[in-house]
Amino acid sequence: MLFTKMHGLGNAYVIFNQLDEPIANQSLHELSKRVSDVNFGIGSDGIILISPSKVADYQMRIFNEDGSEAKNCGNGLRCVAKFLYDHMYATSRKFTIETLGGIVSVEVDVDQKHKVRTVTVDMGEPKLLKGMIPMLGDPVTVTLNEAHQFGDYSYHITAVSMGNPHAIIFVDDIKQVPLEIVGPLIENSSLFPERVNVGFVQIINSHEIDYRVWERGSGITMACGTGACAAVVAATLNKKVDKHVPITVHLPGGDLTISWDEHGHVWKRGPANYVCHGELDVSMMNTDINPIGRLII
Numbered sequence: 573m574l575f576t577k578m579h580g581l582g583n584a585y586v587i588f589n590q591l592d593e594p595i596a597n598q599s600l601h602e603l604s605k606r607v608s609d610v611n612f613g614i615g616s617d618g619i620i621l622i623s624p625s626k627v628a629d630y631q632m633r634i635f636n637e638d639g640s641e642a643k644n645c646g647n648g649l650r651c652v653a654k655f656l657y658d659h660m661y662a663t664s665r666k667f668t669i670e671t672l673g674g675i676v677s678v679e680v681d682v683d684q685k686h687k688v689r690t691v692t693v694d695m696g697e698p699k700l701l702k703g704m705i706p707m708l709g710d711p712v713t714v715t716l717n718e719a720h721q722f723g724d725y726s727y728h729i730t731a732v733s734m735g736n737p738h739a740i741i742f743v744d745d746i747k748q749v750p751l752e753i754v755g756p757l758i759e760n761s762s763l764f765p766e767r768v769n770v771g772f773v774q775i776i777n778s779h780e781i782d783y784r785v786w787e788r789g790s791g792i793t794m795a796c797g798t799g800a801c802a803a804v805v806a807a808t809l810n811k812k813v814d815k816h817v818p819i820t821v822h823l824p825g826g827d828l829t830i831s832w833d834e835h836g837h838v839w840k841r842g843p844a845n846y847v848c849h850g851e852l853d854v855s856m857m858n859t860d861i862n863p864i865g866r867l868i869i
């Protein structure tokens with residue numbers, strides 16, 4: 573099985589391209605757990621599969637490090653767009669990608685050698701109703717700065733779905749947040765029947781925020797694209813940043829530019845990068861031995 577490891581601001585995914593040949597029949601949940609393992613696998617925050625689509629130009633599926641499948645992945649979309657354009661599957665700079673969370677449009681920006689530099693994604697409209705997150709409570713109400721207790725910690729939550737669920741919490745000092753403790757507490761809270769991604773936001777000024785994330789199914793990551801979008805939506809709803817202007821989101825892995833426009837769509841622009849291409853020995857995946865990626869650098 574050929575693979576490409578890529579990252580969006582340090583949020584790393586092992587990508588399997590099924591456009592020419594489907595990968596061997598096996599549990600994708602198990603594959604993701606094994607491949608993502610940093611000691612016995614390749615090491616990543618999850619895996620992504622690119623396949624043909626009946627309703628868009630391409631299809632993307634994403635599995636977290638713990639093997640669970642997610643409906644969307646903002647950083648993964650930029651990686652997939654770069655892969656498709658650089659490898660000449662996509663011949664136009666604009667194309668569409670189907671995710672379980674809906675169809676998104678991407679537009680690549682290329683350098684002089686015609687390689688993708690940054691990708692802009694129309695992430696669509698955020699969903700705010702509790703029933704759409706999903707979150708316990710009246711399904712037709714919005715969770716806006718709502719107080720909740722998680723073990724010893726009390727936080728005010730704004731809930732936003734970007735195809736996948738995010739709980740956004742504003743704090744004065746993001747560095748003081750014990751993310752490895754409160755992340756899993758909130759992720760697995762009974763408030764969120766499908767678990768939740770947990771993002772902490774510190775407002776820098778009206779067009780700049782700091783954001784740290786605990787991802788559902790992957791833990792602390794260097795960046796989360798859908799989470800950055802959710803953070804800007806939550807900051808706008810809570811009147812903490814300017815409306816309809818580009819907001820710079822500083823993440824541990826780098827910056828993203830997010831705009832929530834007057835038509836209700838969230839736009840995300842940022843880079844995507846390669847780590848390596850390699851070959852995974854499928855026969856080893858069918859035994860108890862953990863997979864080994866043979867890297868072709």
Ligand SMILES: N[C@@H](CCC[C@H](N)C(=O)O)C(=O)O
Binds near residue numbers: 634646736789
């Ligand atoms: N890192 C991703 C989100 C990946 C899925 C997420 N952990 C979930 O389970 O919803 C991004 O960049 O958006």
